[in-house]
Amino acid sequence: MANDTRPGRRQERLRVRGVALPSEEWAEFWIANGRLTREPLPDATTVVDGGWLLPGLVDAHTHPGALRPGDPLDPALLRRHGREHLAAGVTLLRVPGSADRLPAWFGAEPDQPRVVSAGRWLGVPGTFYDGWARHVGEPELADAAVEEARASGGWCKVYADWVVGEEGLDAPPLPVGVLTELTRRVHAMGGRVAVHAQTAAGAEAAVAAAVDSLEHGLGLDPALLERMARQGTALVPTFTVWETFEQVARSSGSERFRSWFRAAHARLAPLVSAAHEAGVTVLAGTDSYGTPELPHGRVAGEVRHLAAAPMPAAAALGAASWTARAFLGFPVLDHDAPADLVAYDLDPRTDLAVLRTPARVIHRGRVIR
Template sequence: MTALRVRGIVLPDRVERTFWIDGDRIGTEPLPGAETVVDGGWLLPGLVDAHTHPGSTGPGHPFDDGVLRDDLGAHRDAGVLLVRTPGSAGRIPKWVDDDPDLPRVRSAGRWLATPGRFFPGWGRDVTEADLVEAAVEEAAASSGWCKVIGDWLPDDPAVPLSVLTAVVEAVHAIGGKVAVHCQTAEGTRNAVEAGVDSLEHGLNLDPALVDRMAAQGTALVPTLGAFGDMAERGRPVRGWDAHFGTVGAALEAGVTVLAGTDSRPCGTVAAEVGWLIRAGLGVEAAVGAASWTAREWLGVPGLVEGAPADLVAYDRDPTVDPSVLGSPGRVVLRGRVVG
């Protein structure tokens, strides 16, 4: 593999730096004979979609390796070089980690759905009595995450607080983390009070809970675009009118707010950044929610010595003109130019 040289203004620091890449890690020591592949412009750590479900074409459809490859390829082509899959119809196979052409994946295994709280059979159906054991199994078999469907229909009861609390305690005991789908007031409250690691969607979240979220490190992935698109098509979305305000209040309280699309086609996290800006996040915070902030939260370093060699380069500053996020000038993944 040919060594690479990359020079540009690194965001969010706004300092011009030069990196040398030999293999799958970023270095700062010059490498003789390196090929210059970026010479100027703005550099970001690879973009991140913190809530995407590659591998299945829709509710009830089977998990398919071919669809998974195509979906991850669409992410890569958009500069999304790290994805988090909080639940899917099947476990992400090992070959994904070994494929140099595909983004890195942090997986939560299969969705964990208790009776009446998800599309039947799309994921892993378990009873409330078996939820703790299943959560530990999925976390251990994936990237350390598990995903619980905490509520479903608006007027139906959520997974009880005592059950969710037991899940969180058991998964944390093995070093794992818990993501919870929640869209109702009861579901979001139970998730926050149980101490989950991430609130997925968070519609109808009581703003009085955001200080607790910040204190215990519960992140919010509001998936604004998925619901906003429905609302703009005239489909009722309970809690949508207050969602923007809640996201802003969460960020102000110090909650980590992340960009996640939760919809097809894959590779559209730039549009989610736009929704976060509409919700009141500053442009830099919104871009960070899909790049350096998300990477830090997932425990993956950005553009520093020894970090994974994943970066995107732009001709214009995306924190000034976020519209450029969807059109990277250069994409380097795992130390190779892929776009």
């Protein structure tokens, strides 16, 4: 890799070349005005000369700007968390729910990743923490979902169930009819629906409603995977957050809850592997909050979890790059695409640990590192 450009220095005309993924073809791009071009620019500075080029990484489930779910958004934290993602090569975030709607500058300023948001968390009373989500009754839920999707630019996030203790195991999920009508309404206005589901009943309701993405899916019945693949419902298993959920299980005081969680968690890796085999779009999301236990910029760890499920290394990598970008409507490396890319000295498919140390991160045509 050439090292003649200081991280953070603005470059009007850059040149990168290497093996592009997922095409596996040798590629040479020039960068001007924040976009890739295949037309040579004689005065460009070479910043990547060899190695592997990937479309910018994606964390498809993260919650920057607060240290706990539902805390008021802190602009300073939001900016810091965005930079932490970007330093790790994550140039695109999907933020499926927050306490407040994200400010317009987040996702637009040069030192921040691009952002797909989903407005405020939505649920009926009793799902998610009181005061931390927008709680409405079942009859008002579809209207609220349309409102959040419009305010966010397309997505909304809904809780089909909520399990943080024994009582959640017996609570009925959001009725299928309510979730189906909500999804129909959001789709009709051109939006998309992400659904939190931990239990088998919650996941079944989400799949029956043909939502766009199923978040977590601990209790998902494998028999539903073929239907998910047919209708395009993605699975975001968020392995990273379950590393810390064991603490919740231990401190719950409920042996039934601990047993449920441990059994569901043990089923998750085989479920993800089966989902990939069935053709379900699997996406990498960390469910990070910026705490010491769930810091931002750790999507590389989520990719390793996916690969260990197992998924093929290339598929696990795509879940945090080209596959996720396509699902969210963003291009990969091509002529006239946005100049968002990450470069590695070694092929990350042969050693996923390489993802932790990108040789170059370029975002909006600017060298980040």
